[in-house]
Amino acid sequence: MKEMIPLEEARALVCGAVKKLPVETVPLLEAVGRVVAADQVSDIDVSPFAHSAMDGFALRAAELAGATEEAPATLRVIAEIGAGDVFKGVIGDGECVRIMTGACLPDDADAVVKYEIVGVVEGDGKPGSIVSFAAPTKVGANVRPAGEEARAGEVVVEAGDVLTAAGVGFLAGCGVLEVPVHRRPRVAIIATGSELVPPTEVPGPGKIRNSNSYAMAAAAREAGAEAHMLPIVKDTFEALRDAVAEAARAYDFVITTGGAANGDFDFIKPVVAELGELMMTTVNMRPGKAQTFGIVEGTPVFGLPGNPAAAYVGFQMLIRPALRTMQGYRFMDHPVVKARLTANEKNKDPRRIFLRANLTRAADGAYEVTPAKNQSSGLFGPIQKTNCMAIMPDGTEPQLAGSVVDCILLDVSEEVAL
Numbered sequence: 001m002k003e004m005i006p007l008e009e010a011r012a013l014v015c016g017a018v019k020k021l022p023v024e025t026v027p028l029l030e031a032v033g034r035v036v037a038a039d040q041v042s043d044i045d046v047s048p049f050a051h052s053a054m055d056g057f058a059l060r061a062a063e064l065a066g067a068t069e070e071a072p073a074t075l076r077v078i079a080e081i082g083a084g085d086v087f088k089g090v091i092g093d094g095e096c097v098r099i100m101t102g103a104c105l106p107d108d109a110d111a112v113v114k115y116e117i118v119g120v121v122e123g124d125g126k127p128g129s130i131v132s133f134a135a136p137t138k139v140g141a142n143v144r145p146a147g148e149e150a151r152a153g154e155v156v157v158e159a160g161d162v163l164t165a166a167g168v169g170f171l172a173g174c175g176v177l178e179v180p181v182h183r184r185p186r187v188a189i190i191a192t193g194s195e196l197v198p199p200t201e202v203p204g205p206g207k208i209r210n211s212n213s214y215a216m217a218a219a220a221r222e223a224g225a226e227a228h229m230l231p232i233v234k235d236t237f238e239a240l241r242d243a244v245a246e247a248a249r250a251y252d253f254v255i256t257t258g259g260a261a262n263g264d265f266d267f268i269k270p271v272v273a274e275l276g277e278l279m280m281t282t283v284n285m286r287p288g289k290a291q292t293f294g295i296v297e298g299t300p301v302f303g304l305p306g307n308p309a310a311a312y313v314g315f316q317m318l319i320r321p322a323l324r325t326m327q328g329y330r331f332m333d334h335p336v337v338k339a340r341l342t343a344n345e346k347n348k349d350p351r352r353i354f355l356r357a358n359l360t361r362a363a364d365g366a367y368e369v370t371p372a373k374n375q376s377s378g379l380f381g382p383i384q385k386t387n388c389m390a391i392m393p394d395g396t397e398p399q400l401a402g403s404v405v406d407c408i409l410l411d412v413s414e415e416v417a418l
């Protein structure tokens with residue numbers, strides 16, 4: 001196993017070690033945001049019948065041929081139909097039907113003229129009235145044809161598509177009320193560290209609150225997974241070994257935080273090596289060099305570093321793509337935009353540096369990016385207060401103000417191309 005590997009290699013290794021999870025069928029609403037696992041077919045034509053797109057008058061367009069302001073065409077209103085009604089009569093020569101938006105177009109009509117441009121010659125525009133039209137109309141005007149959106153038996157959502165809220169509505173109209181999707185990964189989150197107390201407690205001397213478990217559980221949820229925060233594990237080899245072994249048996253993916261470096265109480269690497277196959281220990285990125293990955297009894301185990309920002313960046317760059325792979329998503333990369341740096345940045349470290357930063361629009365319309373003042377890998381706060389990660393290229397060349405760098409938009413879905 002190589003010591004420090006490039007980020008791309010690490011991503012390929014982790015994503016290559018996981019598989020798409022089996023398919024489960026869920027109620028339509030539960031499928032929003034998830035990957036549809038099989039083609040979905042409409043049971044009916046959508047819309048099932050031709051209908052009016054306007055409140056107005058249904059008629060034959062030929063009746064209005066040659067109509068002008070000076071010599072308008074006049075028609076007798078013989079009936080009124082609202083949405084949900086079906087007109088069963090016949091529209092004879094010189095006749096029309098008052099129709100509401102959504103109402104089924106009468107068989108004899110081929111166009112609808114909206115109220116606003118129709119004159120009332122006699123009566124109130126309701127059945128029995130005479131109405132006038134000062135211009136011709138076209139066949140099909142203001143008519144939504146049957147099957148405009150889908151035909152019965154047609155594939156309406158394809159396997160591999162991510163179901164949006166609009167897609168949920170579309171499928172509801174097509175009679176699809178249950179959807180096959182890849183199961184959400186069940187992710188175990190284990191914080192290691194003898195200094196940790198649950199956030200419900202006020203920490204005593206030398207102790208801190210376990211914030212990583214919460215952040216990783218939230219990030220796992222955002223990635224579509226089902227997150228389970230397991231109890232904090234003390235810094236002993238045996239305690240971590242037993243916790244990881246148990247979690248690997250019960251979950252689809254195990255995440256630990258802390259104990260990933262080479263300190264006297266850092267045990268995730270030897271634990272994974274003893275229980276299974278250790279495949280990775282360090283990645284060429286900052287924050288987050290110490291990234292452990294391996295397989296224990298067929299389950300991927302990822303040991304994130306303890307420093308909060310290092311754990312967060314490791315999760316976003318390496319674990320999130322793996323959790324998405326397990327759910328069948330096609331796109332794995334958050335959108336990246338180019339932006340001008342507003343300040344000089346020294347690259348003191350040859351690793352690829354991810355700066356917590358704020359992306360804004362400059363007066364000239366281009367993006368500008370301003371790194372947060374505090375880039376400590378021990379903090380969550382600057383991530384909460386920023387909206388992107390500005391990527392300083394590998395190497396120690398300083399990046400001067402005005403130079404253009406890539407910015408990764410972690411809060412924008414991988415499905416969006418910018």
Ligand SMILES: Nc1nc2c(c(=O)[nH]1)N[C@H]1C(S)=C(S)[C@@H](COP(=O)(O)OP(=O)(O)OC[C@H]3O[C@@H](n4cnc5c(N)ncnc54)[C@H](O)[C@@H]3O)O[C@H]1N2
Nearest residue numbers: 191193210211212213258259260261266290305306307310
């Ligand atoms: N001699 C060296 N020491 C360290 C190096 C190095 O290269 N040489 N790298 C540093 C960097 S960078 C990182 S990142 C950490 C990674 O080490 P660990 O994964 O073993 O991290 P820990 O020592 O367990 O913890 C680091 C830091 O984070 C706090 N922490 C841990 N768990 C949590 C949690 N659940 N919630 C909130 N905060 C947590 C912990 O108290 C420490 O302050 O190693 C450096 N050392």
Ligand code: MOO
Nearest residue numbers: 287288289310377
């Ligand atoms: O590996 Mo550390 O992340 O640079 O904080």
